[in-house]
Amino acid sequence: MNYTKQIQDIASQLFAEGKIDVFVGYRLNGFDDNQVPVLIKDPQDVHKLVFTDKSVFNLVNYLKTDHTRRKRVGLVVKGCDSRSLNLMLTENQVKRENIYVVGICCEGVTDDAGQKMQNCVDCMVPDAVVSDELLGTASGADTLTYKMNADVAALSNIPLTERAAYFEEVFENCIRCNACRHSCPLCYCAKCCIDQETATLYNGANTTSAAFHALMTWSLHLAGRCVDCRNCEKACPSHLPLHLLHKQNESVIFENFQEHLAGVIPEDRGAFYKYSLKDPDDFIM
């Protein structure tokens, strides 16, 4: 998977036609073959753009910043990123006419070790679902059969006390830097509820208990919306397995409510914005 040439051509053409003010893409980080996001504002810098299977980050996150707000933006999206873009459009965070989307039919990106990322192995929506221009050939993957995450399935089957011990260690390692929140495209609130100091629910201490509180709240706010791009995990300095919480919620939603995956269908706001009379009721007395 290498679309470097096409993306450079598209970006320079867009600049030449005056369609965009800024182009969000990837560039090499300058040390090794890993890549970092880059905001191109000058047409002369277009040669910096690359796209290979090391392009791991979700660039939709950069639509939250002042560099792109109220500007015309060109953007590269993979399958998972396009779903988060779809959700941001549905939730009225960005305007479609301001964005020129270069969609990629993704074949999976790799981690530092050169292995295919876990979420790409399980990926159900590899092709960009929203795009002005689609690169690559569509895979026509099946978005309706749910692939249960292996880690979640394994953890669900071990005894409760062992699972509690495992997660206690996870929350213990959290340093409350909130990088997960900042790296998430769907955490766009100007003031996060976890940070509201006047609220009695506020808990700013750096303890296991506070991390439990913050991460649980965070994952429940993303339930039914998380697109499994794993930007949070890539950003986490403690390498916490944050995907476990999201995939657990996603599997419960997919199995019990017969919902499709978040962000696949335009104008769909996620599982918690609607209901069905047939929702499971057996857990309620």
Place this chain on the structure above:
Amino acid sequence: MEAEVKDQLVSIEKPELIAPPNWEPVIMGILCNWCSYAGSDLTGTSRIQYPPNIRIIRVPCSSRVDPWFLIKSLQTTADGVLVSGCHPGDCHYISGNYFARRRFLVTKKLLNFVGFHENRIQFSWVSAAEGPKFAKVVNKVTEDIKKLGPLHLYKKENFEKK
């Protein structure tokens, strides 16, 4: 002795180790104004006894219950949570409890996933006419949580400096 103290600090659920004598659970009861709160009122006016372990909070609708309420009560004082609302179809706001039902399932499964016993987070539908049912529900929840013992998992006081 040292191992025992360590077990308490580690705070993994081990009821038989940690329950002190004469311990009584604290249960956070979050009740919807229109059905369950009126139902609990009926229980009282009908002179039906139910355990005093439940601390009742009144909310406008079961859909008002943010999962945050459950997380925060489990993290601070409560040993268990009971959320109660109108029966499906009876919601004062037409569809509030249908939306709530989805959130409850996901919240319950997630809290169970990170280590809380499923009996610590309970839900019920109690209408304004079901006084005896409310007493039955509170009895059951209290019994369940007494069996599990005090909750130490992720408790705030275990981690903050004394």
